[in-house]
Amino acid sequence: MVDAVVSVFLERLLNTLVEEGRIVNEFRDQFENLQKELELMQNVLKVADKRKRKEPTLHVIMGNLRELIYEAEDILADCQLESRDDSFSNGWLCCIYPPKLQFQYKTGKRLREINENITKIKQDLSYLGLSTCNGMARIDVHNDPRWSSPVYDHTQVVGLEGDTKKMKDWLFEADHGILSIGVVGMGGLGKTTIAQKVFNDREMEDHFERRMWVSVSQTLDEAQIMRSMLRNLGDASVGDDKGELLKKINQYLLGKRFLIVMDDVWSSDVNWWRGIFEGLPKGNGSCIIITTRIKEVAIMMGVSEARIHRPKFLSEDDGWLLFRKIAFAASGGDCRYPELEQVGKEIVSKCKGLPLAIKAIGGLLLYKSHYNEWRRIAKNFRDELAENDDSVMASLQLSYDELPTHLKSCFLSFSLYPEDCVIAKEQLVHWWIGEGFVPVRNGRSAIEAGEGCFSGLTNRCLVEVVDKTYNGIIYTCKIHDMVRDLVIKMAEDDAFFRLNGIGCRHLGIDSNMDHKKLAANRKLRALLSTTKTGEVNKIVSSVANKFNECRYLRVLDLCKSIFEVPLTVLLHKIGCLQHLTCLSLSNTHPLIQLPPSLERLNNLQVLDVSYCQNLKMLPPYLMTFKKLRVLDVSHCGSLEYLPKGLGRLSNLEVLLGFRPARTNQLDGCRIAELRNLTRLRTLGLHLTRSDEIEDNEVNALVNLQELQLLTISCFDSHGIDLIDKLDRLYPPPSLHELSLKYFPGKMSPVWLNPFSLPMLRYLSISSGNLAKIHQSFWGENNTVWKIEALLLESLSELEMDWQVVQQMMPSLRIVNASWCPDLASFPVEDIGFRGAIWTKEEH
Incomplete structure (x- = not known):
């Protein structure tokens, strides 16, 4: 795990040194020395992390190194804050003002001590046979696009x-x-x-x-x-x-x-x-x-x-079939290399017919393509079995050991959640982004990289899928109790999370939380609500009053919580947590407004206030949060519009619940400002009146070339003029997924056709007045849709014929239809009453 901590710190350090903040520059030599030492050490840290489980001395050394890196990262964060404090930025006063001199002296002294201690640790590692003198830093970031999404159906079972x-x-x-x-x-x-x-x-x-x-x-x-x-x-x-x-x-x-x-x-x-x-x-x-x-x-x-x-162990043939479905998922489960088949069958035989062991080792080998890698995994599996005859735990331990460093941090995140807890993928991804676990490379967006990390764990069968959307996108998950046993053990060893809550940097919040855990962990990095589905956190005053003492918090997730202390008082205290990068107040009660004190949280990358029905307005200072990547104000029924200036948030990737201001709402954000959000990948629009879109604003979306998912909801809309505006509000041609909810018109928009949306893969239409499909939808000159999944729900007047749909959508794999009585010839029974799902694989 030290390997992962070092990787996260180096990522942050490199970015900061490039920015060259004023205060950071004061200690540039110390930080650069630290960078060089850690880069040299990286190539042995993975080996050391594995060996420390058996060598107490090495376990202590690696623990000390981990704490030094955490401290160095906290110093770096403090330097960044100081460099942005421009109270004395005019003239030479900034160099001599006493508080800065004191900060510079203490920080410089501590950085030198950290460097000296790391040099000593480097010597200790060398003494233990872990030389860091030779070799380049190991590149350990998997950005292979083949593995950035699930590659097989997790619901497949074998031999049952x-x-x-x-x-x-x-x-x-x-x-x-x-x-x-x-x-x-x-x-x-x-x-x-x-x-x-x-x-x-x-x-x-x-x-x-x-x-x-x-x-x-x-x-x-x-x-x-x-x-x-x-x-x-x-x-x-x-x-x-x-x-x-x-x-x-x-x-x-x-x-x-x-x-x-x-x-x-x-x-x-x-x-x-x-x-x-x-x-x-x-x-x-x-x-x-x-x-x-x-x-x-x-x-x-x-x-x-x-x-x-009493379930039986899988037979040799069934075990090999299950293994193939996972390890060779990229080729449809076919093993095309005889030399890999021989090694694979040897590994499967050692799993003793246990499905969980076979899935874990198969998920690991999905990421290994060379014969020598397979032989090495087979040898390591034998070694694990020699120490622990439990083939499930041996396969899980090996899967953990082989994880890339960034995925180790992501995997250990699951240790915070109680047994059998269903976990929202969104909460995990936001946490990983906020704490810097997600490495962003090759121009990928942070959200895309976070989703890739999640797929990296599901593809390795370390995480189980619970719920998917109609098009197969995972949105909730859980872990097997044996996987949980492993993840808690690893988290305890590395002080990531401990069940007793002492001496760790991540904690889950629930109604039984003791305030002493916060008092004993003032260097916490993340505090997250970890309640089970349907439950609500009751956070007592003694706990809430301690939040502001954890000054190095990066992630604070208070979703689904109610408080003894007034929420405004709590939020005022949170304003001092200037290192916060992720704040979730989703479904907290009763959130009415965000106080002025939160203006200092300009490091925020994720802000989630969804499902806060009493939230009446957002403060204008949010539009100065230049690092913001995710802003979720969906399902906030009392929120009329967002403040003017949204277009300045140039790093925004996800915007949900956007309500444009009307003509008479002068302080509000117009839909035209969306033109400036060129990195936007997911957009949720709530449109109710025609004056929310002026004639010169109907092209606000068409040039958002990064936009992948667009949701347009017209719930509680007024006036027929809105229909005309919607008909001219063209989405970008690169759009992959479109969701229309409560569409007010009887006829589908003219732009909903395969010419205007040639890249569309997923289409969802639910509720509303839609009765007829515009002729343009069916294309011309033999043009067909590339749509793979289609959802039609609660459209009581919609007329559509299956034969025509099938002809126009040859790539269609999934149809989910319910409460649509006028659909003709669809291959499901009682479609108007119970609903059904059709997949090409089943028919």
């Missing part, structure tokens, strides 16, 4: 046909009482995968009127489990006690045939379950599926011996 058929047969046989089924086996065998396969089966959807999936953590809480059951039924029920919760569950299920999955149960004390089970209505052929590693747990939860399913 017999398991799912057996369990479905049992489920169909249920009649009186409640049938309990157990799936029992060791970790990594695929118990949860089998249960998911059955749970999501179309026949099961039809057979059961209610379905609930509950992840039972090792620190289970009976009330939380019942709340999770109710969330599956669409009921939040935050404040009810256990008796009221159970009564509600009974009412929802009474007279219904239901299926409940209790996933990953550990505790042999099942009194919690007896109480819930007794409160469930009986009969109607309802069923319970319990997955656990411990047979006795399943028996105590009411599963008979005859209804325990």
